[in-house]
Amino acid sequence: MSIKKIAQMTGASVSTVSRVLNNPDYKCQDSKLRDRIWKAAVEINYVPNEAARSLKKGGNADGPKNYYINILLTRSDSSHSDPFFDELLRVIESEIHKNSCILSRVWYNSTFSDDRRAAREKADRLADEMYEQTGDRCDGLIIIGRCSKDALKKLKAAFKNVVSVNRNSTNYEVDEVLCDGRKIASMAIEHLLKLGHSNIAYVGNIRNEARFEGYMEAMRKHDIEVLPELIFDTDQTESHGYEVMENVLKSEERPTAFYCANDITAVGMIKCLKAVIDRYAVKSILLTVEVTLITVTVNTIFGIFAAWVITKYRFRVKKVLSALIDLPLTISPIIAGLIFVLTFGRNSILYPLLTSLGIKIIFAVPGIVLATIFVTFPFISRELIPVMTAAGTDEEEAAALMGAGFFRIFTQITLPDIKWALMYGIVLCSARAMGEFGAVSILSGHLRGRTNTMPLHIEVTYQAFDFTGAFAMSAILVVMALVILVIRNILEYRGRRNDL
Incomplete structure (x- = not known):
């Protein structure tokens, strides 16, 4: 061919x-x-045409004998399940063809990597079946991955010229190509220790595993106690890695670093983290939208009411009320958050009453909403007060004398005059609510997936060195801010045209 x-x-x-x-x-x-x-x-x-290759090089057309080589991968029962071994297989295949050999067969069978399964499913029978499939065209077998000692003996008896490519020695049962798993693990743990980690977990097989021995050796060298909950003895598959990370995330005390004995296990753990982070990101966006909608609704109602009272009525404490409206603009959001903690926290007078009613303010969504409402309260009322003051009260008083009710006066006289200012204030309130950080940071407790808004999610992901996630969320927040800015400019333009 x-x-x-x-x-x-x-x-x-x-x-x-x-x-x-x-x-x-x-x-x-x-x-x-x-x-x-x-x-x-x-x-x-x-198989390459060695005769043609020799003629091209100016050599003898009589090429060497062609050898039939077979490959057994013991990592899994199907192809394309481990990126590392897939690439290793390609390199070996290329070398087989370069040396004018024929790759006869490639088997995927994880039975040979498990001592119990190999004994239960009779490795000698499987080895004989594999040899029969070659039709006596077998000059050598390359085993990629771990192989149990008993299974290795059976394969050696069935095949000649067996070579093992693995990270754990077969004790010279066959010729082997090894990587020093113990040294690799030890170097990785040393690196993590230099970064300041001591609560380092191990994920992978622990039986006859050189990397586990290297992990334990490095930890003992630095007199670090290895707790049982830091050892995750698991099969080296993506699904088991995903499962390990799910269990870790459910626990209260988590390792600060992981050493995975296998690439595909690490891929599973990373996929689990990515899925969780994606869920947290979506929840933070939804929470931000929810808090913003509630805040804008409440501040719209109370902003109109406050502006109406200040501009339509005369009373002694009018200046005091006006000053109170501006109070959130003069107080640091962090101080505002601390005030809410003192008011509704565990040591406050209101705490027993709130607890008996099943109401939780601190480290919960209600606290975030209250803090955001407080910080953004002046934006709508301060946009309405100048417009309502300039409009005066003559039209409302005339309508009242003619028998019009409050609702009719507001909807047909007051609202048309203030609608552009009201919408402008709503836009400013929305922008401020979405970007609020200080007060919300104090009251939220940074509970990921529960009380983290978009700004808090950005902070958490950035501090976790997830720069991609942090900048992605920042980009979403910037886009939302730009949309609000465009809406504000449109409303400002429409308002000026209306005044003309």
Whole structure:
């Protein structure tokens, strides 16, 4: 079978097929094309034409003997489940073809990596079945991944020239290519310790695992006690990594760092974190919108009422009321938050009453709403007071003398005069409510997914070094602010035209 056949099967050019088969690092424009080429090569048992290659190089046309090589991956029962081993397989396949050998078969069978399963499902029978599938075309077997000792003996008996590629030694049962798992783990733990972590968890297999030994060795070296709850003995799969992180997030005391003995397990843990962070982000957006809507509604009602009282009536404490409306503008939001804590907190007079009624203010949404209402209260009333003062009371008094009720006077006389100022105040109130940080930070308790608004979520993600998440949420907040700014400018323009 030739390269042309593979090109026809995959729809790639002959030159592209040649580059992929002879260079495992070659990157195609279509990321899936390389997978299709390798799959086709295995399917047709492709072997390079060594005679043609020798003639091209000016050598002898009589090439060496072709050897049939088989590969067994013990990581999982299906292909494309572990990025590391997938890439390792491609490199080995490329070397097989470069050396004029034929890749006869590739098996995926995790039974050989588990001592109990290998004994239960009879590894010797599985090894014999694998050899029969080769049709005696087997000059060597490459085992990628962990293999139990008993299963390794069975495979060695069935196949000749067995080579193991793994991070844990087989005690020289067969020829092997190893990475020093103990040293790798020890170096990783040393790095985490230098960063200031001591509560470091281990995630992975602990039986006959060099990386676990390296983890324990590094922790003992620094006299750090390894608590049982820091050890997560789990299968090295993405789903088990996801499950581990879910359990960690449910616990009250969490590790500050993790060492994963396997890449795919770490991928599962990261996916779990990403899913949780995404949920937190959505909840923070929804909470911000909810608080803003409640705040704007309450401040609109009380802002109109306050402006009406100040501009339509005369009374002695009028200046005092006007000063109280401006009070939130003169007080720091953090001080405002502390005032609410003193008023509704555990040591306040109102706390027993609120507790008996089942009402929670501090570290709950009601506290966030109250703080936001207080901070944004002046924005609507201060936009309405100048307009209502300029309009005077003559029209309302005339309508009242003619028998019109309060509601009719407000909707048909007052509201048309103040509508642009009212909408302008609502826009300013909305912008301030969405961006409020100080008072909300004091009252929220930073409970992710429960009391964190968008500004608080940005702070938490930034402090957790999730710069991408922080800037993404910041971008959303900026877009919302720009929309409000555009609306404000439109209303301001319409208001000026109306005055003319």
